[in-house]
Amino acid sequence: MQQSHDCPQDQVGAWLSTDRSRRLAFLRWLSRGGHLTDCRLPEPTRQKDPRHDIDPEDQLALARQLLHYPDSASIEDRAAACLILLYAQPIAKIAALATNDIKVRDTGTYLALGPEPVLLIPPLDDLVTALPVAKPFGTASTLADARWLFTGKNAGTHLHPASLMRRMNQLGIVARASRNTALLHLASTTPPAVFASLVGIHINTATRWAELTGSAWNNYAAARR
Known part of the structure; x- marks a missing residue:
């Protein structure tokens, strides 16, 4: 397995062993940002959840x-x-x-x-x-309540x-x-x-x-x- 000068592969494996689910997500985030260019991460076991x-x-x-x-x-x-x-x-x-x-x-x-x-x-x-x-136009404008930044369709509601x-x-x-x-x-x-x-x-x-x-x-x- 390849190793990074800043983060050896064995250290990545040891760190993942204590809390794999949350820590693996963080490592993948780092990898996408180009911070773990030489470390290999485990393949996902299921389809990515958007x-x-x-x-x-x-x-x-x-x-x-x-x-x-x-x-x-x-x-x-x-x-x-x-x-x-x-x-x-x-x-x-x-x-x-x-x-x-x-x-x-x-x-x-x-x-x-x-x-x-x-x-x-x-x-x-x-x-x-x-x-x-930036309130609605027409009839809806008469129902808009000035209290809310995002006005609703019903009078007085957001x-x-x-x-x-x-x-x-x-x-x-x-x-x-x-x-x-x-x-x-x-x-x-x-x-x-x-x-x-x-x-x-x-x-x-x-x-x-x-x-x-x-x-x-x-x-x-x-x-x-």
Whole structure:
């Protein structure tokens, strides 16, 4: 078997032996990114499940398209899709976002997805701030409730999560898999306590994702103190 200078094949096998299912997914993610070029990974024992395996580069390419090309989808669908692809937000939570969740400050536009509002990257900030004025036309406009960023068909309601799910599927987005891919990226680049607060997940969940990526954030809190 071939070996990598940075990660010998026998070490890969030993690491997989203790938690094969989760660790193998992480190693395949590294391999797709070109970080394990000389290591051989076990062949999958079953067909790839698209709900749990999305190429991060493909996801990033889709996010770029939706961010920068107005003709790619409606403002609502582009904003919702990017909240899934980049900020790992669940469909039900996106559908229920309210106008008062937007915080415009001197430092930029923030969106309250968790206890600590997250600074939105451009041009997503413009998409989100446009949502309160991107309401339906005609009769539906009289039913639109100004409280919601994503208005529903019935008076006073926000968009139903099932409707938003169908719209995301039409864009080629599988919500669970896209969220997992986004969480892997966040967990590998941001301390668990930070991204848990920003995207609105429990610290224990964030810690498990960090462990899955192998990120060394254990001493981060102590270092800050």
